[in-house]
Amino acid sequence: MNAIETHGLTRDYGKVVAVKDLSLSVKPGTVYGFLGPNGAGKSTTIHMLMGFIKPTSGSASVMGYDIKTQHYEIRKITGYLPERPAFYDDMSGRGNLEYFGKLIGIEDVEERALELLKLVGLEGRGEDRVKAYSHGMRQRLGIAIALLGNPKLLILDEPTTGLDPQGSHDIRELIKKLKGENVTIFLSSHILHEVQEVSDVVGIIKDGRLIVEQSISEFLRSMEGGKSIVQVTASNFDDSHVELLKKIKGVCGVSRNDGRVEVVVDDPALAEDINIALVNAGCRVRGLTEVMPTLEDAFLKVTADSKEEA
Ligand SMILES: Nc1ncnc2c1ncn2[C@@H]1O[C@H](COP(=O)(O)OP(=O)(O)O)[C@@H](O)[C@H]1O
Numbered sequence: 001m002n003a004i005e006t007h008g009l010t011r012d013y014g015k016v017v018a019v020k021d022l023s024l025s026v027k028p029g030t031v032y033g034f035l036g037p038n039g040a041g042k043s044t045t046i047h048m049l050m051g052f053i054k055p056t057s058g059s060a061s062v063m064g065y066d067i068k069t070q071h072y073e074i075r076k077i078t079g080y081l082p083e084r085p086a087f088y089d090d091m092s093g094r095g096n097l098e099y100f101g102k103l104i105g106i107e108d109v110e111e112r113a114l115e116l117l118k119l120v121g122l123e124g125r126g127e128d129r130v131k132a133y134s135h136g137m138r139q140r141l142g143i144a145i146a147l148l149g150n151p152k153l154l155i156l157d158e159p160t161t162g163l164d165p166q167g168s169h170d171i172r173e174l175i176k177k178l179k180g181e182n183v184t185i186f187l188s189s190h191i192l193h194e195v196q197e198v199s200d201v202v203g204i205i206k207d208g209r210l211i212v213e214q215s216i217s218e219f220l221r222s223m224e225g226g227k228s229i230v231q232v233t234a235s236n237f238d239d240s241h242v243e244l245l246k247k248i249k250g251v252c253g254v255s256r257n258d259g260r261v262e263v264v265v266d267d268p269a270l271a272e273d274i275n276i277a278l279v280n281a282g283c284r285v286r287g288l289t290e291v292m293p294t295l296e297d298a299f300l301k302v303t304a305d306s307k308e309e310a
């Protein structure tokens, strides 16, 4: 059973089609990066999954439950961090956790609250009023609240938007930690490198349509037309070395800037052949690494392609 499955999910707001014929699936135990620019339809999709709004057409299930008829069950087993989580600002972080925990009937709520404060790195600040919390602390408290019921699925709607680099880093580390505990995570984001860092699969949504759904590594490779790039650092690289590399079978291109050379290859295993050829030709190779194109490059490319088709 998939953790999330949607079939032709569509939602109109009058003339605006916020989500259009969306079909995606999220495997249990994975982090699914749901990536798209502002207004793409990410929050609308999540609101349908949680049963806050009804689809205009199409269907979906969350942990096997139907979003149209079983949203009570869905909300019970799914942790959800809204785009703008709301708290009781005059209460402490611990107070908020205990309050929301009691609402959903958590046993030993005091103990659970302390455990969660620790998990999200708010121990020591649990007694402070939420109104004194920074944006990053609020997001972490929001995640702690989402985790109260020990969910197997966590839906995070742009958890790092507006955070400083340290704050975003902390949230990504937390996502990795939760993944290690076998929580399935549906992560909506418009921040490309963060999805790349923590996700197994990326689904790219634009103008309400899913334009890509692939494993991150497959996706990045397909963007390069199946090619990989091997980056070579060497102190005495010259034109003769360029010619030498071009003769190796499977090398498709060589480009040079300063001490760095990028070799486009069919197969990253060719790094070894490249190294041997260069060293034999007297080249002092300092390093060889396979470089992945960033999701940002890839994202710009697919969104540009889909624009041309439209
Ligand atoms: N309640 C609403 N009423 C009318 N239009 C809406 C409403 N919510 C979202 N939209 C529109 O639907 C589209 C998708 O919005 P949203 O799902 O919030 O995108 P994202 O979360 O990816 O930024 C946007 O064009 C937005 O203006």
Ligand SMILES: [Mg+2]
Pocket: 042, 043, 044, 083, 157, 158
């Ligand atoms: Mg949104």
